[in-house]
Amino acid sequence: MYGIAGNAIFGMNIFKGERPMKILIVDDDPLTLEAIRCCLVAGGNEVIAASSGFDAIGIAKNEHPDLIISDIMMPEMSGLSLLCLLKQVYFSRIPVIIISSLDKADVILSSLGLGADDFISKPIDFDRLSSRVKSYYLD
Numbered sequence: 001m002y003g004i005a006g007n008a009i010f011g012m013n014i015f016k017g018e019r020p021m022k023i024l025i026v027d028d029d030p031l032t033l034e035a036i037r038c039c040l041v042a043g044g045n046e047v048i049a050a051s052s053g054f055d056a057i058g059i060a061k062n063e064h065p066d067l068i069i070s071d072i073m074m075p076e077m078s079g080l081s082l083l084c085l086l087k088q089v090y091f092s093r094i095p096v097i098i099i100s101s102l103d104k105a106d107v108i109l110s111s112l113g114l115g116a117d118d119f120i121s122k123p124i125d126f127d128r129l130s131s132r133v134k135s136y137y138l139d
Helices: 030-042 053-063 079-090 105-113 126-135
Strands: 022-026 046-050 067-071 096-100 118-121
Touching: 022 030, 022 053, 030 046, 030 126, 046 053, 053 067, 053 079, 067 079, 067 126, 079 096, 079 105, 096 105, 096 126, 105 118, 118 126
Parallel strands: 022 046, 022 067, 067 096, 096 118
Antiparallel strands: none
16 A cells, blocks of 8 residues: 555645645554545645654655654664664654653653754654644745
């Protein structure tokens, strides 16, 4: 369902009335991907989905997202490994929000220490996610 080609939806950003923010979401759980996608599309954003860290790197190189939202616990490449690659090698200026059910202080601090711009615990509060995404909107 989700792969390298991703799943893009286009719309007008209802918060600013300008071009949609392009957001890459990364999670190995298709239900979580779809729930986040629906939330972000409802906010008028363009959404691209990846089901693994490896897919996300390829998509990010081709699509140049404005924001990346990634889970931590994924097979093959963890969200923290993805974060390191994105921040240190590829896209140091793209904001990254980490989402995870691992919401202990050491995990949150590790995420932020590796370059995450924000951390949202699962289960996801979609009002909070929408608010955080709006705060990264690029004028």
